[in-house]
């Protein structure tokens with residue numbers, strides 16, 4: 580557990596940030612990693628907030644890595660798809676969703692993906708993976724996964740955006756490469772970057788809202804906001820409310 584977290588930069592609960600237009604509220608949720616129970620709680624908090632203090636328009640953004648590690652990736656994706664029918668939702672691509680897509684075309688990627696929590700995702704889709712599959716078993720699992728995906732799931736994975744700009748904010752799963760324009764960022768960096776991004780003191784073109792690297796306490800910095808609190812291991816899933824120039828943790 581000790582090496583699991585990066586050291587958090589001490590952060591206030593409320594930070595001043597770019598200004599969203601009046602009437603627009605954004606809820607941003609960190610890495611869910613198969614914890615349907617926690618995602619359900621977060622949606623409940625959002626619903627209560629909207630009931631108590633309704634906004635004109637509100638967008639919920641999931642920062643990627645909805646799947647793997649935790650017990651119910653299939654349930655998490657189904658829950659997001661269901662909620663998307665009645666709420667404005669944007670689920671973003673994380674490196675784990677990319678692994679799933681890559682696995683459908685290249686079964687051998689399971690050697691890399693497996694140790695990162697893939698088996699729990701395969702189990703959640705009703706597969707019975709052997710923990711050390713042979714190349715032939717990997718090919719079979721890949722075909723079986725494609726066949727097991729419920730309606731809408733393949734489309735969901737294929738259409739997850741890799742970045743999203745909203746007024747002064749830039750949303751991406753892992754972060755950005757410092758010194759490279761936002762519209763020139765590589766998918767590799769947006770899905771995977773850690774040290775070069777996290778160690779950069781800013782400023783960036785926009786405030787980057789991201790997950791990917793677990794921290795004990797969410798980081799609300801002037802140039803970036805990290806909402807990954809390692810939900811699958813800690814039981815803490817972070818949801819931030821962005822409104823006007825405030826950032827508030829729910």
Ligand SMILES: [Mn+2]
Nearest residue numbers: 644673674791
């Ligand atoms: Mn990640």
